[in-house]
Each structure stands twice: as C-alpha cells, then as structure tokens.
Amino acid sequence: MSSPPPILLLKTKSSPHDGYEDYFSTNGYKPTFIPVLEHRFHTENLATVREFFASGAFNAETTTTTSTTTHHHGNNEDSGCDKKYGGMIFTSQRAVEAFAEMIEEKGLPFTPSKQPPPLPLYTVGPATARALTTLRNKYLPTATIHGADAGNGQNLAYLMLEHYNGLYPDTDNTTSTTKPSLLFLVGEQRRDIIPKTLMDPARPKSKQINVDEIVVYETGEMDSFEKHFRDVVSKELQRKVEGEQGPLWVVVFSPTGCEGMLRVLGMGPFKNQDQEPGQGVDDKQRDVFIATIGPTTRDYLKETFGFEADVCAEKPSPEGIAEGIKRFMDVRGD
Known part of the structure; x- marks a missing residue:
C-alpha cells in the first residue's frame, strides 16, 4: 500500500x-x-506601536504626535484629527506574529478608559485573517476584521476605500478635520500597492486615505534552507x-x-x-x-x-x- x-x-x-x-x-x-525565511522582529518599532496604544493614538479623546519610526505617505499628521489612527493593516502573518509577540511580552495598554478601541483591522488572505482573529479574540475583542477573502493587496486596497471611507462619510478635506490615518505594519521588503492606491492623487481628496507604514520585521533566506x-x-x-x-x-x-x-x-x-x-x-x-x-x-x-x-x-x-x-x-x- x-x-x-x-x-x-x-x-x-x-x-x-x-x-x-x-x-x-x-x-x-x-x-x-x-x-x-528567517524573520527578525524590530523591537524598537514594536515598542512604538505599543506606545501608540498607550498614548491614545487610536482613541478619539487624544491626539498624539508623529513618531520618527513611521514612514508617512501623506501629510495629515497635523490636520487636527480627533485621533491619529482609525485602523490597522496587516498583509502578512509575520506582521501579525510581530504584533502578537509585543502584546504577549508587554501587554496592550489602553487610555483613558482602559478598554480596547473599536478599530477595523484589515488583512489579506485567510491564513493571515485566522492568525489575526486569534489575537483579536484575546486582546482586541471590539475590533473588526476585514479582507480575509481579498486575495491580494490591490483588492484589499479597494475594499478599504469602500469600507473605511464609509466609516467617515462626512469627511471634508477642505476643513481642518480629516479622517484618521491607517497604521500599516510591514516588513522591510514590501510592495507599495496599498499606500499608492489609497493615496492616489487622482482620487478625490475626500476619498484618499492616509497610510503610515512602520517596519516591524525584516526577512532573509535562512542559511540552512538549501541543505535542509x-x-x-x-x-x-x-x-x-x-x-x-x-x-x-x-x-x-x-x-x-x-x-x-x-x-x-x-x-x-x-x-x-x-x-x-x-x-x-x-x-x-x-x-x-x-x-x-x-x-x-x-x-x-x-x-x-x-x-x-x-x-x-x-x-x-x-x-x-x-x-x-x-x-x-x-x-x-x-
């Protein structure tokens, strides 16, 4: 047999x-x-992500300053947003794992109410969504996950344009109030299709979504791969x-x-x-x-x-x- x-x-x-x-x-x-692949997490940048939660960057009550470790694609950090970030983007399991390791080791602080903010989490592909769901259920019970069936970054970007803009239907970019940015946890090597699509200058300003990237891991080929x-x-x-x-x-x-x-x-x-x-x-x-x-x-x-x-x-x-x-x-x- x-x-x-x-x-x-x-x-x-x-x-x-x-x-x-x-x-x-x-x-x-x-x-x-x-x-x-061998993955190395960026502990300093992950500490910055934790600080965003501690300082209220995801809460409407507090506006925080910009961290130098984030890569900004837009310029709305001084726009008078009620909150700095309105959601997070994960397009790899490694990014979820980096975020999870930071939470497991340090916890996830919340201010001022000590309750997790009800923020959308955007992901691409069912495997990443499953990993994120486990994390969400334990630490961010009020968060919502979107994009499990997106399939690729381009599709996820279109989904976010529809869903995230729908959360801020009254956004008016002619005033000082704009929708908060999305925080994108990325690897050192990544494609830029999502930021480019969300902030396409050809799109009406009121429909553009600002994205801040922060590198939470880097990747290289394992020395032992070929032999194994x-x-x-x-x-x-x-x-x-x-x-x-x-x-x-x-x-x-x-x-x-x-x-x-x-x-x-x-x-x-x-x-x-x-x-x-x-x-x-x-x-x-x-x-x-x-x-x-x-x-x-x-x-x-x-x-x-x-x-x-x-x-x-x-x-x-x-x-x-x-x-x-x-x-x-x-x-x-x-």
Missing part, C-alpha cells in the same frame, strides 16, 4: 496552528514544512524510486528561496547532468512538480529563471493549492 503523497511546504510552520498542516493532513497528503531542502527531497525521491509513493509536490510561498529550490531540484537554469526531474507535462516519469501560492511568485520564477510553475493557486490558501494540484493531475491523467 502506497504512502500518502508528500507535499513540501516552503514556509515556516505557523503557531499555534497552521492551516496548511490541518488541511493537507486531513485530505490525504503528508505535509512537510521547510522554513525558507536537499536532504528532504533526497529522502522523498528515494521512497518514490522504491515504489512507496507518487510524485513530489513543492509549494513555494515567496520569491525568497526560489533560486535555492531550483538549484537543488536541477530545474530551470540549473537543469544539469546530476539531476533531471523532467520538465514536460506529458512526461510520466516526472518526479517533482512545483506550485506557487500566487502570481507574484509564479511571475518571479518565470521572469528571473525562465521557469514555468506547474500550478498557481487561484486563491492563496490550502484549498487553492489543493484545487490547482487536483486540476493539474486530472489533466495529466494521474
């Missing part, structure tokens, strides 16, 4: 629960996590040779690590005499297939390495990956 098909997830396993492990373990796969990945791939391919299982699927979650992955697999520009997993869709002897979590990583593989991933998830979720794999294998006849 063959073993469950292996699926290698090039990501750090989320804590305390990982939706990918839960989904694939209960749907006939054997998931293995191979961390690619090579060891796991070798063991899985040996099981295939021995007839214990079918092809191996590798799921890629970001451009970081793509080069190392292709080098280990001997794919793309690293196709060589030592390893030949095979590239043809009709090649029944193919050993390894590649799926990407979304179009950004798919396009990076194609544009940087001339490599076409076999599957690109239509939605960045375990279900999206599984559906893409099933369609691909059905067409292939496996």
